[in-house]
Amino acid sequence: MTLKINYHLKNRGAWWIDLLFYFALSLLAAAVLCYFIFSAKVAIQKKDIKELDAALESVGTNQQKEFEKTVFDYQRKINDFTALLKNHQFVSTIFSFMERQTFFNIWFDKFTLNKRDGDVDMSGEADNMAALARQVSAFEKNEYIKKITVLSSKIGGSGMVDFNLNVLMDPKIFNPAFAVLEDSLVQASPSSNKILNYNAP
Structure with a gap:
């Protein structure tokens, strides 16, 4: 009778240990999954920013860009002269x-x-x-x-x-x-x- 009780207690302890192990394992898996999700979002946002920068650079004709450059050059010269x-x-x-x-x-x-x-x-x-x-x-x-x-x-x-x-x-x-x-x-x-x-x- 004593042996059966001891065996039953051991089995109950092993069940709680297994439960804690699988719970910790699931938390680790969730953390890894979140990491990959956030990494993917960051990569997508960086790609969007690059596309926006490229779109801004393409705005305006070459003549307008040259005019802008000329204006900035004159502004710098005026500041130096002042x-x-x-x-x-x-x-x-x-x-x-x-x-x-x-x-x-x-x-x-x-x-x-x-x-x-x-x-x-x-x-x-x-x-x-x-x-x-x-x-x-x-x-x-x-x-x-x-x-x-x-x-x-x-x-x-x-x-x-x-x-x-x-x-x-x-x-x-x-x-x-x-x-x-x-x-x-x-x-x-x-x-x-x-x-x-x-x-x-």
């Missing part, structure tokens, strides 16, 4: 300002402008040390010049004073309103060009 024009206006403003602040016995042969930092590196010649000192003093008193950070000078071979100067400009000078003001001052009182060489990094 940026160049703004930079030219800024440089012209600095030139006009420096010319108005430069004494008659001072000449610049190099002018390097860093618009981002507002630094202006200059080198040139002065008649003598007294003329250079007056020029530096005038720069220091100007409201649009914040400070002079580098100053070196020596007597050149021609007897003139060679100098190097670094000037930090006030950010106000970069304002478009200042450019309009400077242009009006230059037209009212034009000065000679004393800046012989200009470099903008």
